[in-house]
Amino acid sequence: MGGLIFGYDIGISGGVTSMAPFLRKFFPSVYRKEALDKFTNQYCKFDSETLTLFTSSLYLAALLSSLVASTVTRKFGRKLSILFGGLLFCSGAIVNGAAKAVWMLIVGRILLGFGIGFANQSVPLYLSEMAPYKYRGALNIGFQLSITIGILVANILNYFFAQIKGGWGWRLSLGGAGVPALIITVGSLVLPDTPNSMIERGQHEGVKTKLRRIRGVHDVEEEFNDLVVASEASKLVEHPWRNLLQRKYRPHLTMAILIPFFQQLTGINVIMFYGPVFFNTIGFADDASLMFAVITGGVNFLATIVSIYSVDKWGRRFLFLEGGTQMLICQIIVATCIGVKFRVDGEPGALPKWYAIVVVLFICIYVLGFAWSWGPLGWLVPSEIFPLEIRSAAQSVNISVNMFFTFIIAQIFLNMLCHMKFGLFLFFAFFVVVMSFFIYFFLPETKGIPIEEMAEVWKSHWFWSRYVNDGSRHPN
């Protein structure tokens, strides 16, 4: 449910902003340009900062609250963080569904964003701590899979709700976030807290009984002792943030910043947030645009399943490099198609059918490439490379960088489309080339390596070995 609601919020806003009654009510100037003017520059018809603020405000709020949430998660337990997240989601969904003015839309998105900060910090941690170690990798991508299900569900609901007579379907789309929100809220009340978190907070009694229950075996002495030792070791770390700046953690810090940065610079959220708006821009009718969003959402979901199966077989590097190449080729083709028809003046004239099919096809192949590489790996790789003593701090850096660049892309995409035109796709293509070179030269393979032995991969790496020498062995 935590991943699902995140995905739902990613997918819902683009569809809603391409519904004419919604635009007419909240963004009348955009509506006038969109619905009434089919002749002048199409690249700029959605360019409105309040419209993008509606989408992007959520990520800024998530960035801020994930910083607070890391303390709540540590001091009061994962369960309470999940409950907070649920309550914030419920209130955000209500304010959005009942919105009467733009400020209510934005306040609602901010509340949802605060919820996401709490949920994204606590849910993956909760899963990793509860999961038997053998299934941890698969469960981790399970979180990304739930995100893609959330996006797909949002796209499907937008398609149907847009057809409601009377034009109030957008209220159901926005209010719909209340369903998973309610499930998380009620669910968090009956979830047990994790043994790790109870020990961390000094509640040793009851932990063994709980471990017996969740592991389904009687003898839990060894795991209990491991948890106590790990918790004591992590308490010795007084300044996880300052630690992160030490020379020996340079490779980890670099990955915690660059992996989420590059993930967003693939340009994926142009499709996830503004797919329907974009399809509208290149000349498709409202309902066709919403249908294409359902198709890209479906492709995104299916390709994530491929990644679950292949990530431990073919390895992370192979998927990263293959996905990058695939995205690059598609971006060049899409830029060319749009450039040829819309030129720089953005006035397309009549669009032939083959053109529509080619653009949609290559956007789908691009989404496929992302969804089995940078999508899941952008979360999986950072989560498996940090040693215990910097894990929470490095994970916060990872989430914050991700949210920050998600915010930037959400905020400036429509403006970039207006100014860079079809060149926007070449802009993202440039970053895909840079990130692929980065992976090729700087990311060691982490497939099949136990987390405790991860230090070795840096020590034998041609570049990172100079930072991580033998004098700096990781305690875990």
Ligand code: BGC
């Ligand atoms: C990214 C999101 C993106 C989603 C698409 C996630 O891994 O962090 O920004 O919208 O994948 O499936």
